[in-house]
Amino acid sequence: MRNRLRLFLLLQLVGWVVLAWCPPFSGVAQARDTVTRVCVVQSYNAEYIWCQNINDGIRNALKGAGVVIDVFYLDAKRNPSPDRLRAAAQDIAARIGKLDPRLVITVDDVAQKYLAVPYLVGKGGPQVVFCGVNAPLENYGYPAADVTGVRERWHFRDGFDLLHKIDPRVKTVAVLLDDSESAGYVLADMRADLARNGPFALQLSDVAMLRTFQEWKRAVLSAQERADAVALGLYHSLVDETTGKVVPVETVRDWNLSALRKPTLGFSDATRDHGHLCGILESGHEQGLLAGRMARHLLLRGGRAGDLPVSINQQGLVFVNLKTAERLGLVIPYEIIKAAEMVIQ
Numbered sequence: 001m002r003n004r005l006r007l008f009l010l011l012q013l014v015g016w017v018v019l020a021w022c023p024p025f026s027g028v029a030q031a032r033d034t035v036t037r038v039c040v041v042q043s044y045n046a047e048y049i050w051c052q053n054i055n056d057g058i059r060n061a062l063k064g065a066g067v068v069i070d071v072f073y074l075d076a077k078r079n080p081s082p083d084r085l086r087a088a089a090q091d092i093a094a095r096i097g098k099l100d101p102r103l104v105i106t107v108d109d110v111a112q113k114y115l116a117v118p119y120l121v122g123k124g125g126p127q128v129v130f131c132g133v134n135a136p137l138e139n140y141g142y143p144a145a146d147v148t149g150v151r152e153r154w155h156f157r158d159g160f161d162l163l164h165k166i167d168p169r170v171k172t173v174a175v176l177l178d179d180s181e182s183a184g185y186v187l188a189d190m191r192a193d194l195a196r197n198g199p200f201a202l203q204l205s206d207v208a209m210l211r212t213f214q215e216w217k218r219a220v221l222s223a224q225e226r227a228d229a230v231a232l233g234l235y236h237s238l239v240d241e242t243t244g245k246v247v248p249v250e251t252v253r254d255w256n257l258s259a260l261r262k263p264t265l266g267f268s269d270a271t272r273d274h275g276h277l278c279g280i281l282e283s284g285h286e287q288g289l290l291a292g293r294m295a296r297h298l299l300l301r302g303g304r305a306g307d308l309p310v311s312i313n314q315q316g317l318v319f320v321n322l323k324t325a326e327r328l329g330l331v332i333p334y335e336i337i338k339a340a341e342m343v344i345q
Contacts, residue, residue, distance in 0.1 A: 037101035038062065038295060039126070040071045041092060043110035045078055048236075050270035050284045054107055054131065057288025058295070065296050070099060076110040077236045078246050080180075089114035101126050103295050103305075106149075107287075108132040109182055112140045121147055127298060127305040131291035132284075134185035137310065145306040150290045154233075154267040155280035155316040156190045161201040162278055162318065163229055163265050166325075166332050170263060174206040174223035176216070177233035183209055186233060202229070213238045213247040217255065224262050231265040232256065232276065263328060269317060272342055277324045278332075280316040281342070287313055317341045 040058060042051045055071060062069065072092045074085055093115060096104060104126045106116040112130055117140050120128050130142070130149030137143065137151070163170055175190070177183035187207065194200065205227040210216045216238050223230050235252045239245060256264075257275045266276035269283050294308055318336070321344040325332050337343060 036065075036067045036299060037099050038067050038069050038299070039096050039099060039101045039104045040069060041096075041104060041106045041111045041115050042071065042073045043076045043108035043132075044236075045073050045075045046071075048077065048270065050268065051107070053269060053284030054288035054291075057285040057290075058105060058292040059288075060285075061289050061292025061296055062299075065299060067102075067299065070101070072096075074110055074114065076108075077249075080237055080246065085110065085114045089118070093119035096126075102299055103127050103129060105291050105295060106130045107291075108152075109135050109185065112142075116147075117141065129291050129294045129298070129305060131287045134182050134189065136185075143306050143310055145304055148294055148305040148308040148310055150287055150294075151310060151312040152282065152287060153189055153312055154186055154282055156231075156267070157193060157197065157200055158280040158316055159231070159265050159267060159278075162280055162336070163263060164201040166278055166320075166336060167229075167263060167330055170228040171203060172205040172227045173202040173229045173231050173265065174227040175204060175208070175231045175233065176206075176219055176223060176235075177209050178216075178235050178237045179209040179211045180234055180237040183234045183237075211239065212241045213252065213255075214241045216252065217259070220256065220259055224260070227262070229263040229265060230260060231267070232271070232274075233267060261328075263330070264324070266319070269319075269342075272319055272344070275321065275324055276319075277321055277328065277330070279319045281319050282313060283315050283317055286315045320344070 040055065044051050059069065074088050076085055104120055106112055106128060112133060116128050116130065120126065121141065121144055128147045130147065132152045133149065134152050160173060177187065206223055208219050210219050216235060220230065236249045238247045238252060240247050253274045264276045266274065266279035267282060269281045272281060290311055290313065297308065298305055318340040319342040320332050320337060320340045322332065323344055
């Protein structure tokens with residue numbers, strides 16, 4: 001009897017020790033451990049259609065992968081101050097650290113410069129997939145063991161060719177952009193293409209980067225005097241000379257529509273509703289889709305991001321605006337309309 005009692009007491013003591021050693025069950029902790037998170041850091045703002053299209057592409061690529069997606073915005077178009085961007089990036093980095101994601105997708109150059117490079121790359125945390133990058137990759141130390149992604153390119157050559165086919169009388173074009181860092185990289189790509197592959201279908205009469213809205217207005221009016229057409233690149237960072245504040249892109253768009261009398265060419269699907277006559281548009285959705293597919297591969301199959309080769313967008317969306325053509329007295333050939341993915345009527 002005494003032996004049985006001793007055995008019972010011994011087993012009870014062991015049970016108490018085990019219970020004291022094991023952490024209490026927590027449904028919250030268990031749920032957190034089973035959640036796979038992906039953070040997306042956008043360089044710009046949630047209202048910008050480019051960001052929306054990229055987010056849609058990422059979500060489509062990760063659909064069914066069992067991930068939770070958190071999106072953050074640096075708001076660089078509307079608030080381009082380096083000090084403010086550094087502060088915003090620091091705050092987002094801290095929030096990412098608390099979420100502990102498996103992977104971070106960083107979108108456009110600002111997110112690389114202010115967040116990915118200072119806080120993520122080579123730090124032993126989540127792997128990084130970038131997209132929308134215009135700068136030379138070596139500017140950011142890419143690719144790296146924990147980084148891969150998608151470069152961005154504009155379809156200058158194809159766009160100039162499309163405009164010339166619509167109106168063979170167009171021989172020259174002026175290219176205008178704001179003076180943002182991204183615009184500088186875009187123009188460097190255009191010049192590299194020209195040097196590598198020879199003349200475009202249209203001769204460049206003028207290429208200009210403008211800082212203020214007032215400079216933009218003067219440049220647009222002047223370009224119409226010297227060129228047969230005007231190619232409008234980025235104009236999201238123009239500032240007002242009086243207030244020093246960034247002019248809303250809708251204000252610039254509306255002024256452009258009131259002032260332009262020559263055929264206009266666009267390059268990004270973010271400006272498809274800006275009244276341009278035509279363009280071979282880069283797709284934000286494609287950027288997000290390609291980056292999302294890379295992220296999906298890493299999440300489901302494992303491996304290092306740096307083992308996946310960097311890619312570049314290929315899809316150019318043929319765009320024509322029949323309302324603008326009618327206003328200009330132009331007839332767009334039927335075969336071009338039939339081939340277009342986007343037709344504004």
